[in-house]
Amino acid sequence: MKALALGSLQLSTPLTLSPLAGYTNLPMRMVIREIGGIGLCTTDLVNARSLIERNPKAIKLIESHPLDKPFAVQLFGSVASEMVEASKIVADLGVDSIDINMGCPVRKVVKIGGGSAMMTQCVQTAALVRQMVNAVKIPITCKMRLGWDEENITAPELAVALEEAGVTAITVHGRTREQGFEGSVHLHGIRRVVEAVKTIPVIGNGDVTTPQAAAMMWKETGCTGIGIGRGAFYNPWIFKQIIEFMETGVCPPEPSFEERIRVLTRHLDWMVEVFGETHGCRLFRKVGPWYSKRFGPSSFFNKKIVLLTSRTQYDEIISTYREWRSRFLDESGELQPRYRPEELGLNFRECLPEDSEPAVAKRIAIPVPKGPQELW
Ligand SMILES: Cc1cc2nc3c(=O)[nH]c(=O)nc-3n(C[C@H](O)[C@H](O)[C@H](O)COP(=O)(O)O)c2cc1C
Numbered sequence: 001m002k003a004l005a006l007g008s009l010q011l012s013t014p015l016t017l018s019p020l021a022g023y024t025n026l027p028m029r030m031v032i033r034e035i036g037g038i039g040l041c042t043t044d045l046v047n048a049r050s051l052i053e054r055n056p057k058a059i060k061l062i063e064s065h066p067l068d069k070p071f072a073v074q075l076f077g078s079v080a081s082e083m084v085e086a087s088k089i090v091a092d093l094g095v096d097s098i099d100i101n102m103g104c105p106v107r108k109v110v111k112i113g114g115g116s117a118m119m120t121q122c123v124q125t126a127a128l129v130r131q132m133v134n135a136v137k138i139p140i141t142c143k144m145r146l147g148w149d150e151e152n153i154t155a156p157e158l159a160v161a162l163e164e165a166g167v168t169a170i171t172v173h174g175r176t177r178e179q180g181f182e183g184s185v186h187l188h189g190i191r192r193v194v195e196a197v198k199t200i201p202v203i204g205n206g207d208v209t210t211p212q213a214a215a216m217m218w219k220e221t222g223c224t225g226i227g228i229g230r231g232a233f234y235n236p237w238i239f240k241q242i243i244e245f246m247e248t249g250v251c252p253p254e255p256s257f258e259e260r261i262r263v264l265t266r267h268l269d270w271m272v273e274v275f276g277e278t279h280g281c282r283l284f285r286k287v288g289p290w291y292s293k294r295f296g297p298s299s300f301f302n303k304k305i306v307l308l309t310s311r312t313q314y315d316e317i318i319s320t321y322r323e324w325r326s327r328f329l330d331e332s333g334e335l336q337p338r339y340r341p342e343e344l345g346l347n348f349r350e351c352l353p354e355d356s357e358p359a360v361a362k363r364i365a366i367p368v369p370k371g372p373q374e375l376w
Helices: 026-035 048-052 056-061 080-092 115-120 122-135 155-165 187-196 211-221 238-248 257-275 277-284 288-292 299-305 311-328
Strands: 015-017 041-047 071-076 097-102 140-145 169-173 202-205 225-228
Touching: 015 041, 015 238, 026 041, 026 238, 026 257, 041 048, 041 056, 048 056, 048 071, 048 080, 071 080, 080 097, 080 122, 097 115, 097 122, 115 122, 115 140, 122 140, 122 155, 140 155, 155 169, 155 187, 169 187, 169 225, 187 202, 187 211, 202 211, 211 225, 211 238, 225 238, 257 277, 257 288, 257 311, 277 311, 288 299, 299 311
Parallel strands: 015 225, 041 071, 071 097, 097 140, 140 169, 169 202, 202 225
Antiparallel strands: none
């Protein structure tokens, strides 16, 4: 494991939380930080113009906490003056670094020349980024895909231009905009970016859900850091597990049911603290089912949690769920073997067809949450 630094900002581990619009809010970040292993957390993408206009939704998106450190805000936009002004606002708030979104394929972002559209205009994009770099003292990083489509793999060229413009790190999701979330993560595509830049670290991203997959991402791409998004949904322990695996060579055991409930409850408590009880409980309805994927039988829990309205009701749900779940346990209180969730054994290598290039990883089926974000 190499050390990861964004310019002068040294991270305690080379692992970052990839932004997930609608999910990587303050509660999720705090839960991940409390478990450990994380080097840097980032907000969802925030519209630069909305921030300048002090739009309450944009302000809420960048809400942080003294323990939410180090902390990056991800901005999107294509108008240089707005990106510069938004950067200054964010820097003045004491944020540790700014990430620029160059990977979002959602129409409303691309339409204004932001997100993955920035990958098609290397010179203009680098010029815009240079202005941001010159305007603030904190590190500026960029997050991109491999390119617009297979015929337009611009990531290596853009990365070089961005390095010259002064960015301190680049995250690369190893798919094109056209791919969406389909097909393989091209590890060799990420490697090409690693080989193109001179000194800045590259953070490899895409489909890392296990410590073994992280080890393979490092080995096949030569990247310095790894960004994890969806893998952290149902496994916020993943960062800690990866660090342990890299340090000891042994994959730590999966968290117990009790540990999962403990963290789930912390997540709800943070939701209530940050969003208030009513809204926090409503938002939690989409969080609970991610955790329950590793509970074993969970239909009872899922049916109740998607109707959650109060913190007291949560306690009732957990206690009645425990009672319901007890029928699947053996005498020692463990799930009977036939009810245990499948091992999280998936990694890139296991998914490779025998004759494939080693650096091409077949896609692992990681669920993409329903809703407009499906386009990510
Ligand atoms: C629901 C959802 C929302 C996302 N939101 C963002 C975002 O706001 N900014 C961004 O740069 N990428 C976003 N992404 C892309 C992820 O950060 C990441 O690059 C991608 O999911 C691949 O990594 P993973 O396999 O570890 O999830 C989003 C992805 C998903 C599934």
